[in-house]
Amino acid sequence: MTLLSTVKTKQNDSSGLKRLGMGIMYLILVGVAVFQLYPLLWLFFFSLKGNREIFGQSPFALPEDWLWENYQRVWTVGNMDTYFFNSVFITVTAVVLTLLFASLATFAIMRMKWKFSGIALLFIMVGYMIPIHTALVPLFSMFLRVGLLDNHLSIILVYIAYHLPLTVMILSGFYSQLSREIEEAAIVDGASIHRIFFQITLPMTTPVLSTTMIINMIYNWNEFVFANTFLSSDSLRTLTVGIQSFVGQYLTDWGAIGATLVISIVPVLVAYLFLSNRIVEGVAAGSVKG
Amino acid sequence: MTKKHGFLLFVMAILMATLVACGGNGDEDANGDDTADTNGDDEEVEERVLELSHLWPEGSSPQHHEIVSGIIEEFEADNPGITIETDIYGNEQYRENLSVISAANELPDVGMTWGGGFIEPYAEGEMFTPLDDLVTDDFVPGTVDAFAVDGQTYALPLELNIAPVYYNTEMFEDHGLEAPETLDDLKHIVETLVDNDITPATLGNREPWTGSMWYMYLADRIGGPDVLTEAINREGSFEHDALIEAAAELQELTDMDAFINGFNGLGNDEAKGYFINEQAAMYMMGTWDLPEWTTSEDNPQEFKDKIDYFKFPTVDGGDGDIDSFVGGPGVGLYVSEDSDMQEEAKAFVSHFVQRWGELSVEEAGVIPATAVDTDGMDLPDMYIDVLNDLNEATNLTLYADVQMGQDTEDVHLDMIQALMAGEVTPEEFAENHEEALAQEED
Amino acid sequence: MDKVMSNKWVIFLYLLPATLMIGVLVYIPIAVSGYFGLFDWDGVGAMNFIGLQNYTELLTDSTFWFSARNSFYLALFSTLALVVYLGVALVLSSKVKGRELFRKIYLIPMLLSSVAIAQLWIRVYDPNNGFLNTFLRNIGFDNPPAWLAERDTVLFAIFVAIVWQFAGFYIIIYTAALKGISEELVEAAEIDGASPLQIATRIKVPLISGVIKTTVVLAIVGSLKYFDLIWVMTGGGPNGASEVLASYMYKEAFNRNNFGYGSAIGFALLILALLTTVVIQKITKSKESQ
Incomplete structure (x- = not known):
């Protein structure tokens, strides 16, 4: 560079x-x-090859026979439609709530004046430091006790809780650059604090909200460990977990895994292209900084 | 003040409610799609649900899956009032899940487990119930032992595999080579192939249980069938001359470039790819791979026709014989100690094992742990040969990593990689094992 | 004005969802795993209370320290990579034609799940048919290393894959931050005759220093608990050469059934991450005050 x-x-x-x-x-x-x-x-x-071609042959090579049946197999045997819907539902719900909760918290920490804001930020940041595998068994027991195992709610809650720290950290970096002038003007005009948050600060942070939305979306969409542990019914599983049904005891169907990966990347790709335009458009709303 | 915040509180309350409702929705979905959901447990009156979890999903193992579904239907028909509900996982997923659900004490009534060191904690922790009364004469001798802890059997085996060396007959013939009978023959083969720029054997030692099998055979052929087993169960020492010599021989093979370049970084699937694409002449693997050389649709017929197997050669002056195999049962069925339907669960396991034994070879290409009657079965020749070899087997040594406790297993696997990379001497290799085994004994 | 911005009720209300979720779903599991660390427990049988023995054992456990060293190398490597990411983001935010298209394309690999990325890089490093060695042989290196199989190269090889995996994540954050800088400021500097390099280093970088600081913390903490690609590509091998803290913890807890010890490693990891974060905060604070 x-x-x-x-x-x-x-x-x-x-x-x-x-x-x-x-x-x-x-x-x-x-x-x-x-x-x-x-x-x-x-x-x-x-995704269009079989194991024989995938392993031991040049990764550059075109498929010898284009095995479109990999896709067919994935869609019929693999229960993809159910997994697909579950992934979309969980991802969308978790992303929206994560962004809202994170924005509220970041606003309270970065924009409002109180003694313990630093401690509150630290409290949230520590949440980013726990390796997820450490939390697995304690979380499993907790959900078991309250009857939330094998329920989408447990996954959504965990996704929100575990992505809040990251989201708040990214947001707080941006809030620190945000000028206070407009907010102060609004206070002078007698606007309520909620109005300031929802109608002034939130729109000003559109670029970073789009950014964190993309990041959260990708993380939730691709998450495996929690989904694998907390959801056992086939009808509740997500795409990433669905891939595992092609991992056999001795033989793994890599072509089918490839097809699942391709299918699962399409929606995030579309959403990403859409959202990344929002980052640009957001400039107009937030161009008061500097 | 509170008035102003009322609005926000209201918004949040709605959000929370939506969230809970969403979760509820998920629940409904589950009940809708799956009439026998776990929630049914609470309100059961006459209908009883037996939970089974297995690792043969339709995606990766369609034939296995179908046989299991058939077995379940039969059992349900014979036992009115019992519904069997299955949770199906992929292989790795199953292992991961089992450790979590057992830590939280949530095992299904019937499930699958591996033998040897894997089953020990579950047996000692009284998670699985003893199944000795279900053991029949049908089981191939030695298979049940892999699931025994302190004299009691905690699971019934479903499969039996041995590990021969598969080889590409065409590549051998092109260079005037024949299947080896002694280790010297094997070394000659390696030399000839290396001289002709052909990779003698492929090996996916990133998963070191593959390299471990080579080591085990050498130990068996040099020191006889009991040396390694005795070292592991502490009747003997790992610093036995034969075990050190076996390590030295393995290292010599490695130094001769018997194994594919970069074997320590290759996974088993990648390593097998080299064999299937005829870039390596030999591949040692369990007989679970027989479908690859016989019935697989992914591999071309002309390739499958070229593949044969040989038994691991003997060592001149060694105590082992050629009909001794490395192998063992893969998964077995356990019954949970906490199950409130233990009798039914046991009956199901018995039924499962019996029917599986009758169906699995022909329909899924799996050699079961119960004796197979091949009369009237339409099997590829290679299956017949393997089944005959199994009948004539003088000894079956369970995979070393499976025999060992889980701490030693890791040392063993690391040491196999280190030995083959030339990072430790055969003496250090043995010393490290001895240390780990002695420590575990305490 | 301060009165509006320091309303205790609002602060409480705004922080509540985030802190409640993190408190319940992250802190309780942390505490529980720290508690598990006080036991000799195989995750199945009875739990034997052994006090701090697991933790004192850690202090003399050479594998633990070796893994910690590798994790810190990764942290260092990832932090250095931030400079490259920032450079790319700066180029893409300057007046290069087609920058929006480039930016979109550059971030696409971020959408791939770990499974796909691991498979890709396994193909890159395959010793015989891989992308890298095929290329090296073509340009005249007869004996290229078997990257993932050798102690000397394995760590570096995986680090490159990880840095590539996270490029999109950091570039998108930097890009969004750079979007927030007002055009007028840049134009004013250009009129004063500042070169693009000067504008980048003297104006843009200082303006987004808050975001840069956040990414440093994210990179370091993220590296310390990193697991995914290492687990799939080498499983910590060969012979433990690429073991990191998270993979070691996973092995102890889930493969070797030393659940108590694994929990202790997880807890120690958290402490290390926390200490590192505090140190970073101290360093950046003292620099700011200078």
Whole structure:
């Protein structure tokens, strides 16, 4: 990156050098882009192969026979439609509530004036530090006791609780750059605190809300450990757990796993492209900073 | 003040209510799709639910899954009033789940377990109930022992596998090679293949139980069938000459480049890929892989025709014979000690084992732990050969990692990787094992 | 004005959902696992109270310290990688044509689940047919290393995969932060004759320092408890060479049935993460005050 920047600083010297620098930079940018896009293509090919081709042959190779039946098998045998719906439901619910709770908490910590705000932030941050496997058995026992095992609610609650710390940390980084002028003006105008939060601060943070929404969405969508442990009924399982039904005692159906992975990436890809536009649009609302 | 916040409180209350309602929805879904949900337990009057969890999902093991479904239907038909409810997991998922549900004391009535060191804590913790009264003569000798702890049997085995060395006959013939009878023959094969730029054997030693099987055979052929077992059960020592020599031989094979480049970083599936793509001439693996060389639709017929197997060769001057095998039962069925339907659960296990024994070879290509009557069965030749070898077997040594307690198992697996990478000498290899075994004994 | 912003009721109300959920679903399990750490327990049988023995045993457990060392290497590596991520984000936020498209493409790998990423990188590092070694052989290296099989290379190889896995996560955070900087400020600097490099390092980076600080904490703590790819790609091997704290904890608790000891490792991990965070806060605070 420093190389790029040095090239760029010399742009002023002469237009020839400048053009060369830009050329090199674009070459690198495009190169990296290919590098980042290739995994999708690779995964797609992977999903159309059988074990014999997946292992021991060049990963670059096109599928010999395009095994579309991998998809068919996944969809019929693998119960994908149910898993798919469950994943969407859990992800959407958890993401929305996480963002709301995190925004409320961050606002109270970063914008409001009280003595123990630092401690409150630390309290939340510590939540990020626990390795999830440590919490597994205690959580399982808790849910067992209150009868929430094998229930989507347990998963949603856990996703919210375990992603709140991360979300609050990211949000608080942004709140610290946010100018207070507008809020102060609103207070002078006699606006209530809730109004300030919902109608002024929240809209100003659209770019970061979109960012955290993307991050939360991806994390929840791909989460495996909790979903695997707390949901046992087939009708409640999520896509990531569904993949496991192709892992056999001795033989694993990798083609089917590839197909499931491709199917499961489509909705996040669409949602991501949509949300990442929101990050740009959000600038207009939040351009009062700096 | 409170008036102002009333609105917000209201919003939050609605949110919380939605959340709870959502969760409730999930619950309804479950009940709707699955009439015999666990919730049914509370209100049962005549209908009784027997919980079974197994690790053969329809996705990865369609034939297994179908046989189990059939067995369940039969049992339900024969026992009116009992419904069997299944939780099905993938292999890894099942292991992970079992440790959590047992820590929380939530085992199903009937489930699957592995033998040896794996079952020990469950037996000693009185999670599984003894099933000695269900053991019949049908079981192949030695298979039930793998599930015995302190003289009692805690699960009934469903499968039996041995580990031969599969080889590519074409690659052998092209270089004038034949299946080896002695270790020297094997070394000659390795040399010839290496000279011709062919990888002699593929090995997925990132999962070191694969390398462990090579070591076990060498120990058996050099020191006879009991040396390793005695070292593990503390009747003997791991610093026995034969066990050190076996380590030295394995290291020599590694030094001769008998195994594929980078074997310590390859998983078993990846390693097998090299064999199936004919990039390596030999592959030692359990007979659970027989379908790959006989019935698999993924592998081309001309490849399958080239594959044969040989028994691990003997060592000149060694005490072992060629009909001694490394192998053992895979999973078995347990009955939970806490089950409130133990009698029914036991009856189901008996029925399961019997029917599985009759159906599994022909329909799923699985060799069961009960004696198989091949008359009238349409089996590929390789199955017949393996079943014959099993009949003539003089000894079956249970996989070392399964025999060991879980602490020693990890030392063993790490040491196999270290030995084959040349990071430890055969003496250090034995010393480390001895230390771990002695420590576990305390 | 302060009166509105320091209303105790509002603070309480806004913090309640987040702290309640974290308190119940994160703190209680932490406490329970610390408590499990006081027992000799195989997760199945009876629990024997042994006081602090598990914890004192940790102090002399060489595998624990070796894993901790690896985890700290990963933390260091991930922190250094932040510079690269920040560089990419800066280039993508400058006036490069097509930056929106590049940005979208660059973040796509973030959408892949760990299963897919692990399979991809296993193919990259396959000693014989892999992407990397095929490439190296083509450019004339006859004996490239078997990356995941060798003690000297395994850790570094996995670190590269992890850094790649998280690139999208950090770039998206930095991009959103950079979006918040007002255009006028940048334009004013350009009129003053500042080079793009100067604008990046002297204006943009200081303005998002709060966010950078957050990402440093996220990277370090995230690395200390990191598990996913290491578990799938090497299982901590060969011969323990790539063992990290989380994989060691998992092995003890779930593979070796030393549940008490595993819980103790998990608890120690939390303490290490907490101490590291406090140290970072101290360092950044003292720098700010200078």
